Amino acid sequence: MANKLLGTQTIKFNNPPSIVASASIVGPKEGQGPLGKYFDKILNDELWGEKTWEKAESKIMRETINTVLSSANKAPSDINFILAGDLLNQCLSSNYAIRESNIPYFGLYGACSTMTESLALASMIIDGGYADNIICVTSSHFCSAEKQFRFPLELGTQRPLTSQWTVTGSGAVILSSNGNGPFITQATAGKIVDMGIKDANNMGAAMAPAASDTIYRHFEDTGGIPSEYDMVVTGDLGYIGMEITDDILIKLGCRITDRFRDCGAMIYDRERQDTHAGGSGCGCSASVLAGYLYKEILGGNLNRILLVSTGALMSPSSIQQGESIPSIAHAVTIQKTLG
C-alpha cells in the first residue's frame, strides 16, 4: 500500500531529507546578473581553459561537485549515489564530469526540469532508507546548447525576442538523511503536456501548460494553498512563459501571482543584459537553487518554497523534423523547519 502518496501525483516524505550543502559555479554573464553575489564561483570566460564548450561544461559540473563535497566536509566515499543530468546528447557533460568520482551514478534526462527530478528521486531514495547521502547536480552551457539545439555560434544568427538564454553554470546539493534542514517534504511528479508549440525559440510558451498543470496538481493533491508558500518559483519559463502560466492558473482558481517567481527571469537583468525572454537550461534552476534560494532559506528570508523546474523535452532531430515540444515540470517543497 502506497501510504506516502497524496492524491494522484504527489509524495509526502515521512523522513524528509535535509539539504546539507550546496554549491554553484556560473559563467561570466550569470555572474554579472542580479544574483551574481550568491554564486560560489564566477568564471571569467566560457571555456575555462578547456578546448571545447563541452569539456568546459563537464569541468564546471565536476568542480561544482568538488565544491559541494568540501563545503559539506564529505569525501566521495561518503556519498551513496549521484543523480545528475544535463542537456547534451546522452548526458555527456555529466558522464565525463562524474567519470573519475567513483560514486555510483544515475544519469537523468528531464531537460531543464532535471534538477527537481533529481531532488524528487533522491528524496524518495533517502526516505525509503536506501541511502544516506546523495548528490543532485545538473549543468548547462550556453555555447554547447546553442550548438546542439539551434545554430553554431560561428554562424552569428540573430536571436528572436521570444528566445531564452541558456545559463552557463551548474548547481549541486547534497541531500542527507541526517541534518537540520532545509528539508524536502513533498514532491509532485509532472506529466508530459504538449500543446503543439513547435518553435524552439519560444520554449516558455511550450512549457507554461506543463508548469501550471504541476502547480495546480500540487495544491489539489496536498490540499494546500499558495499562501502557505513564501515563493512559488519555476525553473525557466522566462517572462513569456510566466505570464501564460499565471493566466492559466488564475483561470483554474489558483492565484499565485504575488509570490510567483522564475529562476530564468531572476538570473539576468532584463534591461541591461539583452537576454530577451530570460534564462533557461538545467543549470538555471540548479544554480539559482544552490546559490540564491538555498542561502535565502538558510538566512531565514524564505521559510517555505515550491520549486518547479520546467523542461522542454525536444531533441535536435525533433526540431529539424518540425515536431512539437513535449514539456514537463516537477515540483518539490523545500522548507526551513519541519512542522
Place this chain on the structure above:
Amino acid sequence: MDYLNAFIVGGVICGVAQILIDKTKLTPARILVLFVTMGALLTGLGVYENLVSIGGAGATIPLTGFGYLLAKGAISDVNTNGLLGALTGGVKAAAGGITAAIFFGYLISLIFRPKAKT
C-alpha cells in the same frame, strides 16, 4: 553615384532578409537557401541582371548574387557547350567564390575561436 547605388540595392536586399527574420518563423539557414534560389530564379527571368547593372557589388555580394552567378554560368555554358552546360556551368562560374569561401573560412577558423555574444 556608383557607391550610392550599390549601397541602396545591397541595403534593400539585406532589408528583405531582416524582415523575414523578424516577421516569419523561417530559420536563418532557410533564408540563406531561399536567397540563393531567388537569385538564380530572378537571373533566369532576366530581372537580376538589371539589379546588377544598377547596383553593381550591391547586388553581387549578397547571397542572391551567388544564385545570380550560378544561373548566369549555367546559361552561358548551355550556349557554348549545349545542354550539359546546365549542370557544369553554374559551379564553374562560381568556382572562385566557393574556393575563396572555403580557403578563407579555414584560415579564419585556425586563427579565431567562437565566443558567446555579450
